[in-house]
Amino acid sequence: MSHIVLIAINFVREQRWPILVLMLWIVVLSVLGLFIESRVAREDVLFIFKQGAVYGVVFAVFFGGSAIHNERKTRRILAVLSKSVGRGEYVSGLLAGIALSTGIYWFSMGVTATWILGGEGLPVPQLWGIILCLAVASMLSATVAVLFSTILNPLFATMATFVALVVPGVLALRFGSSWTNVVPAFSLISTLMGASLDAPLSIPWSLMLLGITEAICFWLGAWWIFSKRDIAVAVD
Amino acid sequence: MPPVLEFEGLSKQYNRIGNRGVTALDNFSLSVEGGEVFGFLGPNGAGKTTAIHLAMGFMRPTQGGGRMLGKPFGDSKTRRRVGFLAENVALYHRPAEQLVGFYGALNGLSGSGLKRSVTEALRAVGLLGESRRNVSKFSRGMLQRVGLAQAMVNDPELLILDEPTSALDPLARVAVRELLLQFRDAGKTVFLSSHLLSEVEAVCDRVAVLNRGRLVRVGKTSDLLESGQETEIVARGVRPESFTGARAMNGSIRFSVPACSQRGALEKVWNLGGEIVSVNPLRRSLEQIFLELTAPRKGAGTGSGA
Numbered sequence: 001m002s003h004i005v006l007i008a009i010n011f012v013r014e015q016r017w018p019i020l021v022l023m024l025w026i027v028v029l030s031v032l033g034l035f036i037e038s039r040v041a042r043e044d045v046l047f048i049f050k051q052g053a054v055y056g057v058v059f060a061v062f063f064g065g066s067a068i069h070n071e072r073k074t075r076r077i078l079a080v081l082s083k084s085v086g087r088g089e090y091v092s093g094l095l096a097g098i099a100l101s102t103g104i105y106w107f108s109m110g111v112t113a114t115w116i117l118g119g120e121g122l123p124v125p126q127l128w129g130i131i132l133c134l135a136v137a138s139m140l141s142a143t144v145a146v147l148f149s150t151i152l153n154p155l156f157a158t159m160a161t162f163v164a165l166v167v168p169g170v171l172a173l174r175f176g177s178s179w180t181n182v183v184p185a186f187s188l189i190s191t192l193m194g195a196s197l198d199a200p201l202s203i204p205w206s207l208m209l210l211g212i213t214e215a216i217c218f219w220l221g222a223w224w225i226f227s228k229r230d231i232a233v234a235v236d
Numbered sequence: 237m238p239p240v241l242e243f244e245g246l247s248k249q250y251n252r253i254g255n256r257g258v259t260a261l262d263n264f265s266l267s268v269e270g271g272e273v274f275g276f277l278g279p280n281g282a283g284k285t286t287a288i289h290l291a292m293g294f295m296r297p298t299q300g301g302g303r304m305l306g307k308p309f310g311d312s313k314t315r316r317r318v319g320f321l322a323e324n325v326a327l328y329h330r331p332a333e334q335l336v337g338f339y340g341a342l343n344g345l346s347g348s349g350l351k352r353s354v355t356e357a358l359r360a361v362g363l364l365g366e367s368r369r370n371v372s373k374f375s376r377g378m379l380q381r382v383g384l385a386q387a388m389v390n391d392p393e394l395l396i397l398d399e400p401t402s403a404l405d406p407l408a409r410v411a412v413r414e415l416l417l418q419f420r421d422a423g424k425t426v427f428l429s430s431h432l433l434s435e436v437e438a439v440c441d442r443v444a445v446l447n448r449g450r451l452v453r454v455g456k457t458s459d460l461l462e463s464g465q466e467t468e469i470v471a472r473g474v475r476p477e478s479f480t481g482a483r484a485m486n487g488s489i490r491f492s493v494p495a496c497s498q499r500g501a502l503e504k505v506w507n508l509g510g511e512i513v514s515v516n517p518l519r520r521s522l523e524q525i526f527l528e529l530t531a532p533r534k535g536a537g538t539g540s541g542a
Contacts, residue, residue, distance in 0.1 A: 002346075084316035
Protein backbone atom coordinates (compact mmCIF):
# COMPACT_ATOMS: atom_id res chain seq x y z
CA MET A 1 0.00 0.00 0.00
CA SER A 2 2.81 2.41 0.87
CA HIS A 3 4.27 1.91 -2.61
CA ILE A 4 0.98 2.98 -4.17
CA VAL A 5 0.84 6.10 -1.99
CA LEU A 6 4.46 6.98 -2.80
CA ILE A 7 3.92 6.57 -6.54
CA ALA A 8 0.66 8.54 -6.36
CA ILE A 9 2.30 11.45 -4.52
CA ASN A 10 5.20 11.31 -6.94
CA PHE A 11 2.74 11.46 -9.84
CA VAL A 12 1.02 14.55 -8.43
CA ARG A 13 4.40 16.16 -7.89
CA GLU A 14 5.47 15.44 -11.46
CA GLN A 15 2.15 16.71 -12.86
CA ARG A 16 2.02 19.83 -10.71
CA TRP A 17 2.02 22.25 -13.67
CA PRO A 18 -0.91 20.67 -15.55
CA ILE A 19 -2.77 20.49 -12.21
CA LEU A 20 -2.11 24.19 -11.63
CA VAL A 21 -3.41 24.96 -15.13
CA LEU A 22 -6.53 22.96 -14.31
CA MET A 23 -6.94 24.85 -11.07
CA LEU A 24 -7.11 28.08 -13.05
CA TRP A 25 -10.73 27.20 -13.75
CA ILE A 26 -11.44 27.31 -10.05
CA VAL A 27 -9.81 30.73 -9.97
CA VAL A 28 -11.98 31.86 -12.90
CA LEU A 29 -15.08 30.56 -11.15
CA SER A 30 -14.05 32.26 -7.90
CA VAL A 31 -13.40 35.57 -9.64
CA LEU A 32 -16.86 35.34 -11.17
CA GLY A 33 -18.27 34.73 -7.74
CA LEU A 34 -16.50 37.77 -6.38
CA PHE A 35 -17.15 40.31 -9.07
CA ILE A 36 -20.28 39.28 -10.94
CA GLU A 37 -23.75 39.63 -9.66
CA SER A 38 -24.49 35.93 -9.88
CA ARG A 39 -28.20 36.53 -9.43
CA VAL A 40 -28.10 38.32 -12.79
CA ALA A 41 -25.66 36.07 -14.66
CA ARG A 42 -26.31 32.79 -12.86
CA GLU A 43 -26.82 30.74 -16.01
CA ASP A 44 -23.48 32.05 -17.31
CA VAL A 45 -21.80 30.97 -14.10
CA LEU A 46 -23.40 27.54 -14.42
CA PHE A 47 -22.12 27.35 -17.99
CA ILE A 48 -18.56 28.06 -16.83
CA PHE A 49 -18.99 25.46 -14.11
CA LYS A 50 -20.06 22.91 -16.76
CA GLN A 51 -17.14 23.87 -18.95
CA GLY A 52 -14.68 23.45 -16.08
CA ALA A 53 -16.21 20.10 -15.28
CA VAL A 54 -15.66 18.82 -18.81
CA TYR A 55 -12.05 20.02 -18.68
CA GLY A 56 -11.60 18.04 -15.49
CA VAL A 57 -12.62 14.83 -17.28
CA VAL A 58 -10.49 15.69 -20.32
CA PHE A 59 -7.46 16.29 -18.11
CA ALA A 60 -8.03 12.93 -16.43
CA VAL A 61 -7.88 11.29 -19.87
CA PHE A 62 -4.68 13.16 -20.74
CA PHE A 63 -3.11 12.21 -17.42
CA GLY A 64 -4.01 8.55 -17.93
CA GLY A 65 -3.12 8.39 -21.61
CA SER A 66 0.42 9.62 -21.13
CA ALA A 67 1.29 8.31 -17.66
CA ILE A 68 3.03 5.03 -18.52
CA HIS A 69 4.47 6.07 -21.87
CA ASN A 70 6.20 9.16 -20.49
CA GLU A 71 7.82 7.20 -17.71
CA ARG A 72 9.02 4.56 -20.15
CA LYS A 73 10.27 7.11 -22.64
CA THR A 74 12.31 8.98 -20.04
CA ARG A 75 13.44 5.60 -18.62
CA ARG A 76 12.62 6.81 -15.11
CA ILE A 77 10.36 3.81 -14.77
CA LEU A 78 13.44 1.57 -14.54
CA ALA A 79 14.66 3.05 -11.27
CA VAL A 80 11.16 2.77 -9.78
CA LEU A 81 10.53 -0.81 -10.89
CA SER A 82 14.03 -1.85 -9.82
CA LYS A 83 12.76 -1.44 -6.25
CA SER A 84 10.35 -3.82 -4.61
CA VAL A 85 7.43 -2.42 -6.57
CA GLY A 86 5.13 -4.81 -8.44
CA ARG A 87 3.65 -3.93 -11.81
CA GLY A 88 0.17 -3.89 -10.31
CA GLU A 89 1.29 -1.53 -7.57
CA TYR A 90 2.80 0.73 -10.20
CA VAL A 91 -0.41 0.96 -12.25
CA SER A 92 -2.44 1.39 -9.07
CA GLY A 93 -0.08 4.16 -7.94
CA LEU A 94 -0.54 6.02 -11.20
CA LEU A 95 -4.32 5.72 -10.97
CA ALA A 96 -4.24 6.81 -7.35
CA GLY A 97 -2.14 9.80 -8.47
CA ILE A 98 -4.74 10.69 -11.10
CA ALA A 99 -7.49 10.25 -8.51
CA LEU A 100 -5.61 12.53 -6.12
CA SER A 101 -5.01 15.17 -8.82
CA THR A 102 -8.60 15.20 -10.05
CA GLY A 103 -9.91 14.76 -6.51
CA ILE A 104 -8.25 18.03 -5.48
CA TYR A 105 -9.84 19.65 -8.51
CA TRP A 106 -13.34 18.26 -7.92
CA PHE A 107 -13.25 19.18 -4.26
CA SER A 108 -12.17 22.75 -5.03
CA MET A 109 -14.80 22.90 -7.75
CA GLY A 110 -17.44 21.67 -5.32
CA VAL A 111 -16.51 24.19 -2.65
CA THR A 112 -16.44 27.07 -5.13
CA ALA A 113 -19.70 26.02 -6.79
CA THR A 114 -21.38 25.66 -3.39
CA TRP A 115 -20.34 29.21 -2.59
CA ILE A 116 -21.44 30.68 -5.92
CA LEU A 117 -24.32 28.49 -7.09
CA GLY A 118 -25.56 27.11 -3.79
CA GLY A 119 -27.64 30.15 -3.04
CA GLU A 120 -28.86 30.54 -6.60
CA GLY A 121 -31.28 27.67 -6.87
CA LEU A 122 -29.00 24.68 -7.10
CA PRO A 123 -29.42 22.66 -3.88
CA VAL A 124 -26.09 21.93 -2.23
CA PRO A 125 -26.64 18.13 -1.81
CA GLN A 126 -27.59 17.95 -5.49
CA LEU A 127 -24.51 19.95 -6.42
CA TRP A 128 -22.24 17.57 -4.50
CA GLY A 129 -24.06 14.68 -6.17
CA ILE A 130 -23.07 16.14 -9.51
CA ILE A 131 -19.49 16.57 -8.32
CA LEU A 132 -19.47 12.90 -7.31
CA CYS A 133 -20.83 11.96 -10.76
CA LEU A 134 -18.02 13.92 -12.38
CA ALA A 135 -15.39 12.37 -10.11
CA VAL A 136 -16.62 8.89 -11.08
CA ALA A 137 -16.72 9.88 -14.77
CA SER A 138 -13.15 11.21 -14.61
CA MET A 139 -11.85 8.09 -12.83
CA LEU A 140 -13.63 5.82 -15.28
CA SER A 141 -12.14 7.80 -18.18
CA ALA A 142 -8.69 7.72 -16.57
CA THR A 143 -8.76 3.93 -16.07
CA VAL A 144 -9.76 3.45 -19.73
CA ALA A 145 -6.90 5.78 -20.73
CA VAL A 146 -4.38 3.96 -18.53
CA LEU A 147 -5.54 0.65 -19.99
CA PHE A 148 -4.86 1.94 -23.49
CA SER A 149 -1.59 3.58 -22.41
CA THR A 150 -0.20 0.17 -21.47
CA ILE A 151 -0.11 -0.68 -25.18
CA LEU A 152 -0.34 2.62 -27.09
CA ASN A 153 1.51 5.92 -27.19
CA PRO A 154 -0.22 8.95 -25.61
CA LEU A 155 -1.78 10.19 -28.84
CA PHE A 156 -3.36 6.87 -29.76
CA ALA A 157 -4.21 6.03 -26.16
CA THR A 158 -6.04 9.34 -25.80
CA MET A 159 -7.81 8.93 -29.13
CA ALA A 160 -8.80 5.36 -28.29
CA THR A 161 -10.11 6.52 -24.92
CA PHE A 162 -12.27 9.22 -26.46
CA VAL A 163 -13.62 6.71 -28.95
CA ALA A 164 -14.40 4.27 -26.14
CA LEU A 165 -16.16 6.99 -24.17
CA VAL A 166 -18.07 8.55 -27.05
CA VAL A 167 -19.03 5.47 -29.10
CA PRO A 168 -21.64 4.29 -26.54
CA GLY A 169 -23.31 7.71 -26.85
CA VAL A 170 -23.37 7.43 -30.64
CA LEU A 171 -24.72 3.87 -30.45
CA ALA A 172 -27.40 5.10 -28.08
CA LEU A 173 -28.68 7.49 -30.73
CA ARG A 174 -29.08 4.61 -33.19
CA PHE A 175 -30.00 1.64 -31.00
CA GLY A 176 -31.46 3.03 -27.80
CA SER A 177 -30.35 4.72 -24.60
CA SER A 178 -29.18 1.54 -22.87
CA TRP A 179 -25.99 1.72 -24.97
CA THR A 180 -24.87 4.81 -23.07
CA ASN A 181 -24.37 2.60 -20.06
CA VAL A 182 -21.73 0.42 -21.75
CA VAL A 183 -19.05 2.87 -20.61
CA PRO A 184 -21.18 5.33 -18.63
CA ALA A 185 -18.72 8.24 -18.51
CA PHE A 186 -20.71 10.03 -21.21
CA SER A 187 -23.98 9.50 -19.35
CA LEU A 188 -22.47 10.70 -16.09
CA ILE A 189 -21.21 13.90 -17.69
CA SER A 190 -24.61 14.36 -19.33
CA THR A 191 -26.11 14.59 -15.83
CA LEU A 192 -24.30 17.87 -15.37
CA MET A 193 -24.89 19.04 -18.92
CA GLY A 194 -28.62 18.71 -18.35
CA ALA A 195 -28.48 20.56 -15.05
CA SER A 196 -30.44 23.78 -14.72
CA LEU A 197 -30.89 26.15 -11.82
CA ASP A 198 -34.63 26.09 -12.26
CA ALA A 199 -35.31 22.37 -12.56
CA PRO A 200 -34.60 19.65 -9.99
CA LEU A 201 -32.05 17.05 -10.98
CA SER A 202 -31.95 13.37 -10.14
CA ILE A 203 -28.56 11.93 -9.35
CA PRO A 204 -27.97 8.64 -11.22
CA TRP A 205 -26.64 6.58 -8.32
CA SER A 206 -26.98 3.26 -10.16
CA LEU A 207 -25.00 4.66 -13.09
CA MET A 208 -22.31 5.82 -10.67
CA LEU A 209 -22.15 2.33 -9.18
CA LEU A 210 -21.83 0.88 -12.67
CA GLY A 211 -19.11 3.41 -13.46
CA ILE A 212 -17.16 2.46 -10.34
CA THR A 213 -17.51 -1.25 -11.15
CA GLU A 214 -16.31 -0.71 -14.71
CA ALA A 215 -13.42 1.47 -13.50
CA ILE A 216 -12.32 -1.41 -11.25
CA CYS A 217 -12.52 -3.81 -14.24
CA PHE A 218 -10.45 -1.47 -16.44
CA TRP A 219 -7.96 -1.01 -13.62
CA LEU A 220 -7.55 -4.80 -13.27
CA GLY A 221 -7.25 -5.08 -17.06
CA ALA A 222 -4.51 -2.43 -17.12
CA TRP A 223 -2.75 -4.26 -14.26
CA TRP A 224 -2.89 -7.58 -16.14
CA ILE A 225 -1.68 -6.17 -19.47
CA PHE A 226 1.09 -4.10 -17.88
CA SER A 227 2.38 -7.10 -15.94
CA LYS A 228 2.91 -8.88 -19.30
CA ARG A 229 4.62 -5.99 -21.06
CA ASP A 230 8.34 -5.50 -21.65
CA ILE A 231 9.00 -2.08 -20.24
CA ALA A 232 12.65 -1.65 -21.14
CA VAL A 233 12.38 -1.63 -24.91
CA ALA A 234 12.25 1.46 -27.12
CA VAL A 235 8.73 2.89 -26.93
CA ASP A 236 8.60 4.74 -30.25
CA MET B 237 26.04 -21.84 -1.46
CA PRO B 238 23.57 -21.29 -4.34
CA PRO B 239 24.52 -18.71 -6.98
CA VAL B 240 23.41 -15.16 -6.30
CA LEU B 241 22.49 -14.63 -9.93
CA GLU B 242 21.79 -17.43 -12.34
CA PHE B 243 20.80 -17.25 -16.00
CA GLU B 244 19.50 -20.57 -17.32
CA GLY B 245 19.30 -21.01 -21.08
CA LEU B 246 17.91 -17.54 -21.49
CA SER B 247 16.85 -16.35 -24.94
CA LYS B 248 15.25 -13.08 -25.90
CA GLN B 249 13.96 -12.17 -29.28
CA TYR B 250 12.62 -8.71 -30.08
CA ASN B 251 9.80 -8.79 -32.56
CA ARG B 252 9.43 -5.87 -34.91
CA ILE B 253 6.36 -5.36 -37.06
CA GLY B 254 7.31 -6.00 -40.69
CA ASN B 255 10.81 -7.18 -39.78
CA ARG B 256 12.35 -10.43 -38.76
CA GLY B 257 12.83 -10.77 -35.05
CA VAL B 258 16.15 -9.67 -33.59
CA THR B 259 17.79 -12.20 -31.28
CA ALA B 260 19.35 -10.24 -28.42
CA LEU B 261 20.21 -13.27 -26.28
CA ASP B 262 20.61 -16.83 -27.42
CA ASN B 263 20.56 -19.67 -24.89
CA PHE B 264 22.55 -17.67 -22.38
CA SER B 265 23.61 -19.40 -19.17
CA LEU B 266 25.77 -17.93 -16.43
CA SER B 267 26.21 -18.22 -12.67
CA VAL B 268 27.43 -15.45 -10.42
CA GLU B 269 28.58 -16.54 -6.97
CA GLY B 270 28.14 -14.58 -3.78
CA GLY B 271 30.87 -12.19 -2.64
CA GLU B 272 32.46 -11.57 -6.02
CA VAL B 273 32.75 -8.60 -8.31
CA PHE B 274 31.68 -9.99 -11.66
CA GLY B 275 32.50 -8.18 -14.89
CA PHE B 276 30.07 -8.46 -17.76
CA LEU B 277 31.66 -7.50 -21.05
CA GLY B 278 30.64 -7.31 -24.65
CA PRO B 279 30.50 -4.94 -27.59
CA ASN B 280 27.48 -2.71 -28.21
CA GLY B 281 24.43 -4.79 -29.03
CA ALA B 282 25.92 -7.95 -27.53
CA GLY B 283 22.91 -8.38 -25.24
CA LYS B 284 24.38 -7.26 -21.90
CA THR B 285 21.65 -4.78 -21.05
CA THR B 286 18.98 -7.21 -22.23
CA ALA B 287 20.36 -9.86 -19.85
CA ILE B 288 20.34 -7.36 -16.99
CA HIS B 289 16.81 -6.19 -17.77
CA LEU B 290 15.60 -9.78 -17.87
CA ALA B 291 17.17 -10.39 -14.48
CA MET B 292 15.48 -7.29 -13.09
CA GLY B 293 12.11 -8.40 -14.45
CA PHE B 294 11.76 -5.46 -16.84
CA MET B 295 11.28 -7.92 -19.68
CA ARG B 296 10.10 -11.47 -20.14
CA PRO B 297 12.38 -14.01 -21.80
CA THR B 298 11.36 -15.72 -25.01
CA GLN B 299 12.82 -18.90 -23.60
CA GLY B 300 14.60 -20.01 -20.44
CA GLY B 301 14.67 -18.27 -17.12
CA GLY B 302 16.84 -17.56 -14.16
CA ARG B 303 17.07 -16.86 -10.47
CA MET B 304 18.18 -13.89 -8.48
CA LEU B 305 19.00 -14.41 -4.80
CA GLY B 306 17.26 -17.78 -5.07
CA LYS B 307 13.98 -16.44 -6.51
CA PRO B 308 12.81 -16.44 -10.12
CA PHE B 309 13.53 -13.29 -12.13
CA GLY B 310 10.88 -10.62 -11.72
CA ASP B 311 10.04 -11.33 -8.08
CA SER B 312 9.33 -7.87 -6.68
CA LYS B 313 10.05 -8.80 -3.05
CA THR B 314 13.55 -10.00 -4.01
CA ARG B 315 14.35 -6.64 -5.55
CA ARG B 316 14.28 -5.17 -2.04
CA ARG B 317 17.67 -6.90 -1.57
CA VAL B 318 19.06 -5.71 -4.90
CA GLY B 319 20.50 -2.39 -6.03
CA PHE B 320 20.30 -1.43 -9.68
CA LEU B 321 21.79 1.37 -11.72
CA ALA B 322 20.63 1.63 -15.33
CA GLU B 323 22.73 2.78 -18.25
CA ASN B 324 21.93 6.44 -19.06
CA VAL B 325 20.55 7.11 -15.63
CA ALA B 326 17.19 8.95 -15.64
CA LEU B 327 15.86 10.35 -12.39
CA TYR B 328 13.14 12.70 -11.18
CA HIS B 329 14.09 16.34 -10.79
CA ARG B 330 14.22 17.13 -7.11
CA PRO B 331 16.84 17.61 -4.37
CA ALA B 332 19.23 14.66 -4.20
CA GLU B 333 18.31 13.91 -0.59
CA GLN B 334 14.59 13.71 -1.41
CA LEU B 335 15.22 11.70 -4.54
CA VAL B 336 17.33 9.05 -2.83
CA GLY B 337 14.80 9.07 0.02
CA PHE B 338 11.99 8.35 -2.44
CA TYR B 339 13.80 5.32 -3.83
CA GLY B 340 14.70 4.16 -0.34
CA ALA B 341 11.05 4.40 0.70
CA LEU B 342 10.06 2.33 -2.34
CA ASN B 343 12.30 -0.36 -0.88
CA GLY B 344 10.49 -0.28 2.43
CA LEU B 345 12.77 2.05 4.39
CA SER B 346 11.15 4.67 6.58
CA GLY B 347 11.72 7.13 9.43
CA SER B 348 15.16 7.55 10.93
CA GLY B 349 16.42 4.40 9.19
CA LEU B 350 15.63 5.93 5.83
CA LYS B 351 17.26 9.23 6.76
CA ARG B 352 20.41 7.46 7.93
CA SER B 353 20.57 5.29 4.80
CA VAL B 354 20.16 8.32 2.54
CA THR B 355 22.95 10.17 4.32
CA GLU B 356 25.25 7.14 4.14
CA ALA B 357 24.53 6.54 0.46
CA LEU B 358 25.14 10.18 -0.47
CA ARG B 359 28.31 10.25 1.61
CA ALA B 360 29.57 7.09 -0.08
CA VAL B 361 29.28 8.67 -3.52
CA GLY B 362 30.70 12.02 -2.36
CA LEU B 363 27.49 14.02 -2.72
CA LEU B 364 26.58 14.71 0.89
CA GLY B 365 27.52 18.37 0.46
CA GLU B 366 25.15 18.61 -2.53
CA SER B 367 22.25 16.78 -0.95
CA ARG B 368 19.90 19.78 -1.01
CA ARG B 369 20.63 20.68 -4.62
CA ASN B 370 18.13 19.71 -7.28
CA VAL B 371 19.53 16.92 -9.44
CA SER B 372 18.35 18.80 -12.56
CA LYS B 373 21.32 21.08 -11.94
CA PHE B 374 23.78 18.19 -11.64
CA SER B 375 26.44 17.35 -14.20
CA ARG B 376 26.26 13.97 -15.90
CA GLY B 377 28.93 12.56 -13.61
CA MET B 378 27.05 13.79 -10.53
CA LEU B 379 23.83 12.28 -11.88
CA GLN B 380 25.59 8.97 -12.26
CA ARG B 381 26.78 9.21 -8.67
CA VAL B 382 23.33 10.03 -7.35
CA GLY B 383 22.10 7.07 -9.42
CA LEU B 384 24.63 4.93 -7.62
CA ALA B 385 23.40 6.32 -4.30
CA GLN B 386 19.81 5.31 -5.06
CA ALA B 387 21.07 1.83 -5.97
CA MET B 388 22.90 1.50 -2.64
CA VAL B 389 20.39 3.18 -0.35
CA ASN B 390 18.80 -0.12 0.72
CA ASP B 391 22.20 -1.68 1.55
CA PRO B 392 21.67 -4.40 -1.10
CA GLU B 393 23.14 -7.89 -1.13
CA LEU B 394 23.51 -7.73 -4.90
CA LEU B 395 24.44 -4.62 -6.84
CA ILE B 396 23.73 -4.68 -10.58
CA LEU B 397 25.42 -1.83 -12.38
CA ASP B 398 25.09 -1.09 -16.08
CA GLU B 399 27.97 1.18 -17.13
CA PRO B 400 28.28 2.90 -13.75
CA THR B 401 31.44 4.86 -14.45
CA SER B 402 31.02 5.88 -18.08
CA ALA B 403 30.44 9.57 -17.26
CA LEU B 404 32.81 9.85 -14.33
CA ASP B 405 36.15 11.65 -14.25
CA PRO B 406 39.22 9.59 -13.24
CA LEU B 407 39.05 10.65 -9.59
CA ALA B 408 35.40 9.73 -9.24
CA ARG B 409 36.09 6.50 -11.09
CA VAL B 410 38.75 5.53 -8.58
CA ALA B 411 36.33 6.39 -5.75
CA VAL B 412 33.66 4.15 -7.27
CA ARG B 413 36.20 1.37 -7.74
CA GLU B 414 37.10 1.56 -4.05
CA LEU B 415 33.42 1.58 -3.18
CA LEU B 416 32.84 -1.61 -5.14
CA LEU B 417 35.80 -3.31 -3.47
CA GLN B 418 34.48 -2.29 -0.05
CA PHE B 419 31.16 -3.72 -1.08
CA ARG B 420 32.79 -7.02 -1.98
CA ASP B 421 34.81 -7.04 1.24
CA ALA B 422 31.52 -6.80 3.11
CA GLY B 423 30.56 -10.12 1.50
CA LYS B 424 28.24 -8.65 -1.09
CA THR B 425 28.09 -9.25 -4.81
CA VAL B 426 28.56 -6.82 -7.66
CA PHE B 427 27.48 -7.56 -11.22
CA LEU B 428 29.20 -4.93 -13.32
CA SER B 429 28.55 -4.32 -16.98
CA SER B 430 31.12 -1.99 -18.44
CA HIS B 431 32.97 -0.95 -21.55
CA LEU B 432 35.87 0.34 -19.50
CA LEU B 433 38.07 -2.72 -19.66
CA SER B 434 40.82 -1.29 -17.49
CA GLU B 435 38.16 -0.72 -14.87
CA VAL B 436 36.93 -4.28 -15.09
CA GLU B 437 40.49 -5.62 -15.07
CA ALA B 438 41.24 -3.67 -11.90
CA VAL B 439 38.17 -4.58 -9.92
CA CYS B 440 36.56 -7.81 -11.13
CA ASP B 441 37.26 -11.28 -9.75
CA ARG B 442 35.61 -12.99 -12.70
CA VAL B 443 34.48 -11.84 -16.10
CA ALA B 444 32.13 -13.07 -18.78
CA VAL B 445 32.30 -11.95 -22.38
CA LEU B 446 29.13 -11.82 -24.41
CA ASN B 447 29.06 -11.46 -28.17
CA ARG B 448 25.99 -11.39 -30.41
CA GLY B 449 23.82 -12.70 -27.63
CA ARG B 450 26.01 -15.66 -26.80
CA LEU B 451 28.48 -16.25 -24.01
CA VAL B 452 31.94 -16.64 -25.52
CA ARG B 453 34.14 -16.76 -22.43
CA VAL B 454 33.78 -16.81 -18.67
CA GLY B 455 36.45 -17.23 -16.06
CA LYS B 456 38.64 -15.68 -13.41
CA THR B 457 40.11 -12.40 -14.55
CA SER B 458 43.61 -13.52 -13.57
CA ASP B 459 43.26 -16.77 -15.52
CA LEU B 460 42.03 -14.94 -18.59
CA LEU B 461 44.89 -12.48 -18.46
CA GLU B 462 47.41 -15.28 -18.14
CA SER B 463 45.74 -17.59 -20.57
CA GLY B 464 48.11 -16.50 -23.32
CA GLN B 465 49.95 -19.26 -25.02
CA GLU B 466 53.24 -17.39 -24.84
CA THR B 467 56.05 -17.18 -22.30
CA GLU B 468 58.49 -14.34 -21.95
CA ILE B 469 62.12 -15.35 -21.32
CA VAL B 470 64.87 -13.02 -20.14
CA ALA B 471 68.41 -14.40 -20.50
CA ARG B 472 72.03 -13.25 -20.14
CA GLY B 473 75.21 -14.24 -21.96
CA VAL B 474 73.62 -15.00 -25.34
CA ARG B 475 73.37 -12.97 -28.52
CA PRO B 476 69.95 -11.66 -29.59
CA GLU B 477 70.40 -12.96 -33.15
CA SER B 478 70.18 -16.50 -31.81
CA PHE B 479 66.48 -16.08 -30.99
CA THR B 480 63.71 -14.85 -33.24
CA GLY B 481 62.33 -11.51 -32.17
CA ALA B 482 64.74 -11.11 -29.25
CA ARG B 483 65.63 -7.60 -28.03
CA ALA B 484 68.79 -6.65 -26.19
CA MET B 485 68.19 -4.74 -22.96
CA ASN B 486 70.82 -3.76 -20.34
CA GLY B 487 73.15 -6.67 -21.11
CA SER B 488 70.37 -9.24 -21.32
CA ILE B 489 67.98 -10.31 -24.02
CA ARG B 490 64.21 -10.58 -23.87
CA PHE B 491 62.09 -12.71 -26.16
CA SER B 492 58.83 -14.61 -26.14
CA VAL B 493 58.11 -18.13 -27.33
CA PRO B 494 54.99 -20.26 -27.56
CA ALA B 495 54.41 -22.09 -24.28
CA CYS B 496 54.90 -25.42 -26.04
CA SER B 497 58.39 -24.33 -27.17
CA GLN B 498 59.45 -23.00 -23.79
CA ARG B 499 61.53 -26.03 -22.80
CA GLY B 500 63.42 -26.03 -26.12
CA ALA B 501 64.18 -22.31 -25.84
CA LEU B 502 65.51 -22.67 -22.30
CA GLU B 503 67.76 -25.57 -23.36
CA LYS B 504 69.04 -23.52 -26.27
CA VAL B 505 70.02 -20.69 -23.90
CA TRP B 506 71.91 -23.14 -21.69
CA ASN B 507 73.57 -24.88 -24.68
CA LEU B 508 74.81 -21.50 -25.92
CA GLY B 509 76.36 -20.88 -22.48
CA GLY B 510 73.76 -18.38 -21.41
CA GLU B 511 71.97 -17.90 -18.12
CA ILE B 512 68.22 -17.66 -17.53
CA VAL B 513 67.17 -14.51 -15.63
CA SER B 514 63.41 -15.01 -15.64
CA VAL B 515 60.61 -17.01 -17.25
CA ASN B 516 57.10 -15.58 -17.04
CA PRO B 517 53.78 -16.34 -18.68
CA LEU B 518 53.03 -13.40 -20.90
CA ARG B 519 50.11 -11.38 -19.54
CA ARG B 520 47.75 -9.94 -22.04
CA SER B 521 45.49 -7.00 -21.38
CA LEU B 522 41.78 -7.57 -21.08
CA GLU B 523 41.41 -5.34 -24.09
CA GLN B 524 43.44 -7.76 -26.24
CA ILE B 525 41.36 -10.70 -25.04
CA PHE B 526 38.14 -8.75 -25.57
CA LEU B 527 39.11 -7.84 -29.13
CA GLU B 528 40.05 -11.44 -29.92
CA LEU B 529 36.78 -12.78 -28.56
CA THR B 530 34.48 -10.24 -30.10
CA ALA B 531 36.13 -9.64 -33.47
CA PRO B 532 33.77 -10.33 -36.37
CA ARG B 533 34.41 -13.77 -37.81
CA LYS B 534 33.86 -15.03 -41.28
CA GLY B 535 31.32 -17.77 -41.75
CA ALA B 536 29.57 -19.18 -38.72
CA GLY B 537 28.77 -17.10 -35.64
CA THR B 538 30.58 -17.28 -32.37
CA GLY B 539 30.49 -20.44 -30.36
CA SER B 540 29.33 -20.75 -26.83
CA GLY B 541 32.10 -20.78 -24.29
CA ALA B 542 31.74 -21.97 -20.75
